[in-house]
Amino acid sequence: MRASIGNQRMMLQKYAEEKGFENTKFLFDDGYSGTNFNRPAWNEIMELIETGQVETLIIKDMSRLGRDYLQIGMLMEHTFPNYNVRLIAINDAVDTLYGDNDFTPFRNLFNDFYAKDCSKKIRAVKKAQAERGERVGTRPPYGYKKAEQNPKKLVVDEDAAEVVKHIFKLCSEGRGPSQIARQLTEEQIVNPSNHYFNMTGATLTNLDTSRPYRWRDNSIVNILNDETYLGHTVNMKHTTASYKNKKQIIRPENEWLRFENTHQAIIEQELWDIAHDVRKSKKR
Numbered sequence: 001m002r003a004s005i006g007n008q009r010m011m012l013q014k015y016a017e018e019k020g021f022e023n024t025k026f027l028f029d030d031g032y033s034g035t036n037f038n039r040p041a042w043n044e045i046m047e048l049i050e051t052g053q054v055e056t057l058i059i060k061d062m063s064r065l066g067r068d069y070l071q072i073g074m075l076m077e078h079t080f081p082n083y084n085v086r087l088i089a090i091n092d093a094v095d096t097l098y099g100d101n102d103f104t105p106f107r108n109l110f111n112d113f114y115a116k117d118c119s120k121k122i123r124a125v126k127k128a129q130a131e132r133g134e135r136v137g138t139r140p141p142y143g144y145k146k147a148e149q150n151p152k153k154l155v156v157d158e159d160a161a162e163v164v165k166h167i168f169k170l171c172s173e174g175r176g177p178s179q180i181a182r183q184l185t186e187e188q189i190v191n192p193s194n195h196y197f198n199m200t201g202a203t204l205t206n207l208d209t210s211r212p213y214r215w216r217d218n219s220i221v222n223i224l225n226d227e228t229y230l231g232h233t234v235n236m237k238h239t240t241a242s243y244k245n246k247k248q249i250i251r252p253e254n255e256w257l258r259f260e261n262t263h264q265a266i267i268e269q270e271l272w273d274i275a276h277d278v279r280k281s282k283k284r
Helices: 002-019 040-050 069-082 104-131 158-172 177-186 192-200 217-224 269-283
Strands: 056-059 086-089 144-146 154-156 233-235 238-240 248-250 257-259
Touching: 002 056, 069 086, 158 177, 158 217, 158 269, 177 217, 217 269
Parallel strands: 056 086
Antiparallel strands: 144 154, 233 257, 238 248
């Protein structure tokens, strides 16, 4: 992917220089789906457009703009004309300065179909992996890390695992999620998103490096409900509404696939049961 982005950058810079475009800025989104228009670099582009700082937007082809033909149509028919932005897609022979390209709407529709087809194939592969008991999540739960020799396998992250044990012990003693979160914050324990960032350099959507010790109630609840800590793998718990809407939806529990003793446990069954009995009692 990095090589591809480098090649696209060279192509765009060469085109801009040959056509006499000056004061250029190169932006890209690595690792984001083209159906997602809440991409960091795209948000920056739209901010520049809305503040009148963009005269011409140059892309390699229409698929680089996105793969949602409804969104692309809105941009080309309304947004760009309203802000007097000229759009050039080099490989697709699109240049709005010279009028509409009649084939562009069809090309956008084909790009959308391509995204949908890719999504179907990826879902089928993930479903097959889930049914075999393989872990399908991209990020290991807090307390674990990926095995060096096999990234599909989980191994215990000793420092974080001690925090997980601490959380279950506090819960078994009668403390609720908000109390536990407050205590971990006071104890200056690095929260899961910052711990992951420190280990891998990868950023999560809820990462706030300015407050690395702030724990949230929902982080505690997620840890207390995660059977991964018992050494089990539970697949097919979540799905998404569609290939365009990535909001997670929890499946009915009878559709979950549970595989026991797939990796080293952090929490013993006895402590798990005590913590959950205490939570049920507090709720009642």
